[in-house]
Amino acid sequence: MDYHLKCTLCGAEYDAKDVRYVCPKHGDDGILDTIFDYKQIAGKTSPKKISDSRDFSIWRYAELLPLEDPSKSAPPLQVGWTPMYRSTTLGKQLGLSNLYFKDDGRNPTASFKDRASAVVVAKARELGVDIITTASTGNAGAALAGLAAAAKMPAVIFVPETAPQAKIAQLLIFGSRVMLVKGNYDQAVALCLAASKEFGWYCRNTAYNPYTVEGKKTASFEICEQLILTPTLSLEGRGRKGEGWGAPDRIFVSVGDGNIISGLWKGLRDLAALGWIDKIPKLMGIQAEGSAACYNAWKAGTEKITAVNAVTVADSISADIPLDGVRAVRAVRETGGAYLTVSDDEILAAIPELARGEAIFAEPAASTAYAGLKKAVKQGLVKSDETIVCMITGNGLKDIKSAMQVAGEGIHIEPTLEAVKAFKL
Numbered sequence: 104m105d106y107h108l109k110c111t112l113c114g115a116e117y118d119a120k121d122v123r124y125v126c127p128k129h130g131d132d133g134i135l136d137t138i139f140d141y142k143q144i145a146g147k148t149s150p151k152k153i154s155d156s157r158d159f160s161i162w163r164y165a166e167l168l169p170l171e172d173p174s175k176s177a178p179p180l181q182v183g184w185t186p187m188y189r190s191t192t193l194g195k196q197l198g199l200s201n202l203y204f205k206d207d208g209r210n211p212t213a214s215f216k217d218r219a220s221a222v223v224v225a226k227a228r229e230l231g232v233d234i235i236t237t238a239s240t241g242n243a244g245a246a247l248a249g250l251a252a253a254a255k256m257p258a259v260i261f262v263p264e265t266a267p268q269a270k271i272a273q274l275l276i277f278g279s280r281v282m283l284v285k286g287n288y289d290q291a292v293a294l295c296l297a298a299s300k301e302f303g304w305y306c307r308n309t310a311y312n313p314y315t316v317e318g319k320k321t322a323s324f325e326i327c328e329q330l331i332l333t334p335t336l337s338l339e340g341r342g343r344k345g346e347g348w349g350a351p352d353r354i355f356v357s358v359g360d361g362n363i364i365s366g367l368w369k370g371l372r373d374l375a376a377l378g379w380i381d382k383i384p385k386l387m388g389i390q391a392e393g394s395a396a397c398y399n400a401w402k403a404g405t406e407k408i409t410a411v412n413a414v415t416v417a418d419s420i421s422a423d424i425p426l427d428g429v430r431a432v433r434a435v436r437e438t439g440g441a442y443l444t445v446s447d448d449e450i451l452a453a454i455p456e457l458a459r460g461e462a463i464f465a466e467p468a469a470s471t472a473y474a475g476l477k478k479a480v481k482q483g484l485v486k487s488d489e490t491i492v493c494m495i496t497g498n499g500l501k502d503i504k505s506a507m508q509v510a511g512e513g514i515h516i517e518p519t520l521e522a523v524k525a526f527k528l
């Protein structure tokens with residue numbers, strides 16, 4: 104596939120063979136977009152061809168990914184094609200008639216991050232690198248550890264030593280070298296970058312590696328394809344009935360570094376450029392009140408991201424300086440969406456609501472998107488008949504300490520029927 108890289112800050116363009124990570128003109132901040140030749144893609148594939156594919160993973164979109172030949176380089180784990188459920192309960196409670204939940208906790212290491220790590224590991228194999236590394240709050244590392252294990256590639260992962268135990272267990276069990284950094288995520292990022300430069304390890308750091316966003320964009324492809332496939336959705340006015348796919352009106356997603364929302368936006372722009380969708384959904388970025396650098400910049404009408412001192416129960420979206428902040432602010436501004444913040448209490452309360460209403464168990468950073476949707480409805484930001492997708496980015500088993508705070512109590516009883524009778528429902 105023909106593609107080249109373009110700086111999001113100065114617009115300089117590069118051959119992907121010459122630049123591996125960022126635009127050399129701005130130190131480590133010149134995040135690069137991948138630019139495709141859409142005519143060439145349209146000559147090779149079509150929505151129908153993809154929808155006929157029996158490959159139920161992100162690799163069904165191989166022709167839209169910046170890789171030479173995923174059939175040779177893709178690690179053998181099923182990433183993507185996660186379920187998108189039509190809401191049974193919470194939509195009604197909120198007065199929304201077309202609400203969907205896309206459950207990315209159903210990925211192999213139980214978070215959205217598998218999409219990025221799968222594409223970056225495939226790229227690493229193409230490049231023939233020996234060792235791959237990343238910094239992570241936990242999920243990106245777990246995803247890299249799992250996909251590197253699948254590809255038999257050694258990985259070195261840097262996480263804050265305070266990461267939830269389940270995430271650290273994932274890193275260790277897949278056999279990565281695990282560096283438990285006595286510091287926060289931002290310090291782990293800086294250390295990983297320095298180690299990558301010193302030792303020549305291939306660096307997956309979010310946004311610094313241009314292909315994380317390319318992996319994450321596959322979620323938008325799935326959303327638009329699955330909206331057509333979801334039988335309960337009226338196709339009227341959406342997609343092109345068999346020729347194209349259906350874009351929702353809005354997508355709610357939690358934002359930490361801003362790479363997921365940037366990835367969703369990139370996927371939508373790819374589809375719009377190909378003419379496979381006829382509108383770009385409004386992107387709704389939800390941040391924790393205690394980690395709201397993107398929200399602050401958007402609110403102030405600037406792209407200048409000012410560091411915060413991030414503190415939130417939602418560890419996966421805790422970032423002092425978002426690594427993909429500029430693009431994340433643009434994604435919301437240019438799609439006509441909005442940023443909202445929610446409190447830790449609202450984030451935690453959303454976990455049992457999702458579990459009891461839709462039977463989806465979300466970690467705090469994932470329930471954040473639903474907490475934001477509730478707030479948006481309250482503020483009158485959405486119309487009742489809009490088609491809305493709420494991205495659930497990670498599984499609740501990742502952080503049971505948080506879940507147990509809001510799960511309620513079990514009933515301790517003697518092993519007798521009398522004891523059960525005493526607690527009749």
Ligand SMILES: *Cc1c(COP(=O)(O)O)cnc(C)c1O
Nearest residue numbers: 242359360361362363419496497
């Ligand atoms: C990483 C992550 C996010 C946020 O993605 P960013 O690219 O950092 O904005 C949200 N939810 C979960 C579960 C994550 O792991």
Ligand SMILES: [Zn+2]
Nearest residue numbers: 110113126133
């Ligand atoms: Zn540049």
